[in-house]
Amino acid sequence: MDFNDSKPDGPLSDSSVVNRSxxxxxxxLSLPFEDRKKSPSDRKVIDVxxxxxxxxxxxxxxxxxxxxxxxxxxxxxxxxxxxCYSLFTAGIIPSKTNRCFSVGYGIGKDISLxxxxxxxxxxxxxxxxxxxxxxxxxxxxxxxxxxxxxxNSHMNFFAGVSWSNITGSSPTLYAPHWNAESIRQGRTWKKxxxxxxxxxxx
Numbered sequence: 488m489d490f491n492d493s494k495p496d497g498p499l500s501d502s503s504v505v506n507r508s509x510x511x512x513x514x515x516l517s518l519p520f521e522d523r524k525k526s527p528s529d530r531k532v533i534d535v536x537x538x539x540x541x542x543x544x545x546x547x548x549x550x551x552x553x554x555x556x557x558x559x560x561x562x563x564x565x566x567x568x569x570x571c572y573s574l575f576t577a578g579i580i581p582s583k584t585n586r587c588f589s590v591g592y593g594i595g596k597d598i599s600l601x602x603x604x605x606x607x608x609x610x611x612x613x614x615x616x617x618x619x620x621x622x623x624x625x626x627x628x629x630x631x632x633x634x635x636x637x638x639n640s641h642m643n644f645f646a647g648v649s650w651s652n653i654t655g656s657s658p659t660l661y662a663p664h665w666n667a668e669s670i671r672q673g674r675t676w677k678k679x680x681x682x683x684x685x686x687x688x689x
């Protein structure tokens with residue numbers, strides 16, 4: 488007797504057909520249709536920090552240039568994310584006596600309002616005077632609040648205020664001499680002051 492040719496005595500019920508199809512299904516039916524066609528090894532979830540999800544794609548990114556209260560000329564690249572934006576910066580004070588270079592990274596949030604956009608961000612920059620010496624870096628942290636207005640389809644104007652805090656061995660070379668509070672702790676200087684900045688975004 489050939490068991491392969493054997494057939495059930497009666498017709499299969501609807502429930503038995505459904506149960507058999509569920510047991511034979513290679514992937515859970517609760518997955519989206521696109522994911523059912525993928526193998527289990529292709530359905531991996533990678534945990535990535537939100538601020539770096541779009542890093543490298545540069546979709547919708549904008550270049551910026553601005554001048555702050557101490558004469559630092561800055562260039563920046565603003566990379567948008569789903570709920571915030573990242574800001575990569577580089578700057579220079581073109582002075583013959585106290586030339587200063589900086590690189591920085593910031594993260595912020597933009598809020599759309601009628602007629603303009605409000606930006607709130609936190610920016611940290613590493614500063615170096617004359618030569619790039621890693622053991623003599625000063626660090627400045629800025630909390631910034633700015634407004635942004637559209638000039639045309641390719642250019643925006645922005646201006647704002649900031650609160651800065653610098654820590655290092657020679658912060659007086661960068662910090663303004665007006666309206667600044669200095670605190671010395673051993674060989675380290677700390678200085679705080681209010682500031683402003685103005686620039687253009689492309």
